[in-house]
Amino acid sequence: MKILVPVKRVIDFNVKPRIKPDGTGVDLTNAKMSMNPFDEIAVEEAVRLKEKGIATEIIVVSVGPAKAQETLRTALAMGADRAILVQTDEEVEPLSVARLLVKLQAEEGADLIILGKQAIDDDCNQTGQMLAAMLDLPQATFASRVAVANGTVTVTREVDGGLETVALSLPAIITTDLRLNEPRYAALPSIMKAKSKPLAIRTSAELGVTLQQRLQLLKVAEPARRAAGMKVADVDELVTKLKALGV
Template sequence: MKVLVPVKRVLDYNVKPRVKADGSGVDLANVKMSMNPFDEIAVEEAIRLKEKGAVTEIVVVSIGESKAQETLRTALAMGADRAILVTAEGKVEPLGVAKLLARIVEEEQPSLVILGKQAIDDDNNQTGQMLAGLLGWGQATFASKLELSVDGAKVTREVDGGLETGNYKLPAIITTDLRLNEPRYASLPNIMKAKSKPLVNKTPADYGVTVSPRLTTLKVVEPPQRTAGVKVADVDELVAKLKALGVAK
């Protein structure tokens, strides 16, 4: 069984974002970038499935600028077999990503696509669902447990009432949640081996897909700073202030 795992290069989760002076976006100059944490979980899950013998090949793919090669090499060092980089300068919106992934799926013919439920830079949570819609495949989102069998995939997800378990026929799209697994660290020997693993460079034109943005960012601003709270002497004063604010009657 072949598994396709899309990964995204994002601002490292330990770095505090800074807005550009002109308000056009987040300043990414000279800051640490890394693999999207949810995608890292997806890569780890694919590797674990391969170690169990359920998967024979793991293909990782990234869509973005050429520096995303570093992210793909990280996935290869973790245990993926080969990589595809679709070079696209500028922001690629979720629909454009989903269309490109749909073309790659048609070309690679995987039985399963595992990807993070969302990227921590824009938090859209759209790509997996759009990809499933374009392909006409079943989808299981926010997976906290995944089991593969001859019949298909058994996915457990966390819901408000507890846990929800469903069975899905393959091929299918699965998006990962935080509690699915704990990603491994790539060892030095595997990092060295990753340099010789296949990495193919493509462009959106190779797949006949246009990724021109459909949305325009008007302005990006920092969230307002929280103001200091007010101390009250007793409950009566608290109630009086709440009444003044219209919170209490």
């Protein structure tokens, strides 16, 4: 079974984003970048399936600048077999990413596509669903457990009311949630080995996809600062103040 895992290079989740003075976006100058955490979970799940003898090959894919090769090398160090970078310096929207993945799926013929439910930079949570619609494949989003057997993948999903279990026939698409697994740290020998694994550079033109900007960014601003709290002497004073605030 072949698994395709899309990954995204984003600002590290430990870094506090800085807004550009003109409000046109996030300032990435000298900011630490890393793999999107939900995509790390997707890579880890694919590697675990390979370790169980279920998967035979793992291909990781990223769409972004040349520096995204570092993100792909991280995935290769975790256990992926080869990587593909669709290189572009343009801002790429989820719909364009989905269209690129459709083309790559046509070439690779993966039995399972596992990707993070969302990226922590734009929080769109759209790519997996768009890809499933374009490929007309069954999908299971927000996966917290995955089991593959006899041409079927059984997925436990985290939904508002609790947990939902669905069975999908392969090929299928899964988006990962936080509780699916805990990604491994790549050991030094794996990092060194990843440097020699295949990494192909492609372009959107080669794949026949035009990267169009359909969304217009109007302004980026930091969240409003929380007002300072206040201390009250007793419950009666608390009730009085809450009433004054209309709570």
